[in-house]
Amino acid sequence: MAPRPLRLTSKRAPRKLLCIVLLVIVPICVIGIFTYAQKISYFFRPLWDNPPPPFKRLPHYYAENVSMEHLCLLHGWSLRSEPRRVFDGIIFSNELDILEIRWRELHPYVTKFVILESNTTFTGIPKPLFFASNQSRFAFAEEKIIHGVFSGRTNIHGSHEDPFVLESEQRAAMNSLLLRSGISGGDLLIMSDTDEIPSPHTVKLLQWCDGIPPILHLELRNYMYSFEFPVDYSSWRAAIHVYGPWTRYRHSRQTDLIFSDAGWHCSFCFRRLQEIVFKMTAYSHADRVTKKDYLNYSRIQKLICSGDDLFDMLPEEYTFQELIKKMGPIPHSASAVHLPAYLIENADKFRFLLPGGCLRSSE
């Protein structure tokens, strides 16, 4: 009779254990799913989302001091007798340092810098005209600047404007500003965000060659916070058009052709922590600011120096292989080669964009 109680406990114990385990694990899972819903859904992105149709990559040839005629021929194009005029159209928010580098870099090739800024953010919050009030910094390009102000709608009663609707209205305003700037058929038009900078030799090539495709996306090297953190080559939204009667300013997929290695895209490349916080709260990604702690200056500073994500998000990838490769912080790079010349010439002024310069000003 002795074994009986033993058998009883051995039969009941696992059930009890199972109950306890369920009582502990289920709530943890539920809480976990609620807390990390976004992370979990991004982790499984390869299952629920399809990548955009692949681009056809146009090879890009360049080396210093190779003649323009030879470069045109290598691409299957021919040398023009005179360069096309170039119009650089950007919708500006608050990227003053990147804007200076962009314009200094492109100044020799560009006919007009067309810049539109809004007195509200895409989310409908009033904002200072950062360009207008810092215009003295851009005196070097004064005679080429066409500046327009977009009167944004402020959202009354805190109702949420769709940021993407306001964004598209601004793109329409850009079309009128471009007409005012004197653009005409056959000119080149750069359509990009301020922080998507085509390399000068790319612009020069397209301006000097005949036979180029009428629309080309630009494959840009992606950086986060500074040129110390190269991410990948996935930036594709910037494009160069040969302007025609049907050209409309856009920042979306317009053709399958992309020109390889055509410049830099430096996201969140700001000198001051307050500029980063402004961008985080004010723009199309404002919905990602899910916790107040996200805007904590010392937290942001730490993330910048370690190359971690500001929004604590997983990489947006379409395959598990890429996702796992990119998880965790962005590795530091010690290379400051093949960067904008103006940045290297003024390295002291732009220390925060170079390797070892991750500390940001908190004033």
Ligand SMILES: *[C@@H]1O[C@H](CO)[C@@H](O)[C@H](O)[C@H]1NC(C)=O
């Ligand atoms: C650049 O090219 C010119 C003529 O093609 C040549 O004379 C000169 O030495 C070259 N400079 C360099 C740095 O290679």
Ligand SMILES: *[C@@H]1O[C@H](CO)[C@@H](O)[C@H](O)[C@H]1NC(C)=O
């Ligand atoms: C630029 O303009 C803003 C808004 O008027 C002003 O607060 C700021 O001091 C200016 N300078 C910089 C570098 O942001």
Ligand SMILES: *[C@@H]1O[C@H](CO)[C@@H](O)[C@H](O)[C@H]1NC(C)=O
């Ligand atoms: C934006 O500018 C327009 C036109 O100047 C003005 O009517 C409007 O009140 C401004 N909005 C804000 C938020 O400053």
Ligand SMILES: *[C@@H]1O[C@H](CO)[C@@H](O)[C@H](O)[C@H]1NC(C)=O
């Ligand atoms: C900001 O973040 C730091 C480090 O992550 C933390 O020690 C500090 O308590 C936070 N401050 C606030 C006001 O949340």
